[in-house]
């Protein structure tokens with residue numbers, strides 16, 4: 001029978017055998033999968049593993065600093081790269097969702113290639129691929145998938161010529177979480193909602209600016225913290241906020257305002273393939289709306305997305 005402990009023992013042994021004294025490089029995303037995969041590889045080969053965590057400027061508020069800190073506490077040898085401006089430059093003026101995804105994927109590869117060049121004698125690329133990725137389901141749009149799809153293209157960046165090591169590619173998400181808990185990875189990483197590789201860029205409809213990112217980070221932070229404070233976070237599979245490309249009229253004091261609209265989204269799902277909108281309590285939604293409008297400059301209206309997948313998708317782009 002499968003248990004996380006036997007999985008860990010046999011996987012660590014197999015990784016030791018396979019990797020030997022070689023060096024491995026691996027990109028971390030802050031998500032469950034890459035964190036668990038890195039921890040397993042680290043158990044097997046220690047500091048022969050170098051991890052790279054890229055700040056693409058599209059993460060949640062404070063996420064880069066907090067997650068980087070957790071990684072360091074876990075003993076991982078991790079390089080944090082501030083590449084915010086490179087991503088904003090590449091995104092400037094882009095409005096088409098796929099164009100945004102492509103730009104982000106391309107810059108990620110450039111940044112990762114730059115970093116992996118700095119590590120001498122790397123032979124392996126670690127990846128957090130899980131079984132559903134292998135059978136091509138939900139995560140086919142993420143940075144790791146970008147890496148995979150580029151395998152067919154000529155002129156590969158150097159790191160892509162590395163052999164791939166994917167210790168989680170037989171596991172489902174709940175098994176990955178179990179393994180992560182057995183490895184004593186902090187609950188803030190293990191229990192975290194899925195978050196798309198292109199991050200807030202696909203939750204800002206239209207073009208991306210740093211100011212829009214800041215606005216959405218504030219809104220998202222209030223909503224996610226609210227879910228946690230009200231004991232709702234773990235009842236939701238994924239949640240977030242979307243910055244809409246429209247303004248609406250409002251009133252503040254005697255003044256007419258003309259400001260942005262944000263949508264809140266919270267869904268239940270098993271694997272992201274289908275999803276139902278969550279019936280969050282009205283009192284909670286009202287509280288979130290007040291807090292957001294009072295505290296986030298430039299937002300005067302909040303709506304709640306009551307669409308399920310299909311026919312809607314979880315993300316708006």
Ligand code: XMP
Nearest residue numbers: 138141142194195196197198272313314315
């Ligand atoms: P949709 O919007 O297709 O999302 O219903 C299903 C799940 O996939 C995530 N998602 C992505 N993940 N890169 C990713 O790594 C992407 O480009 C991407 N697009 C959507 C989404 O957050 C949800 O969990």
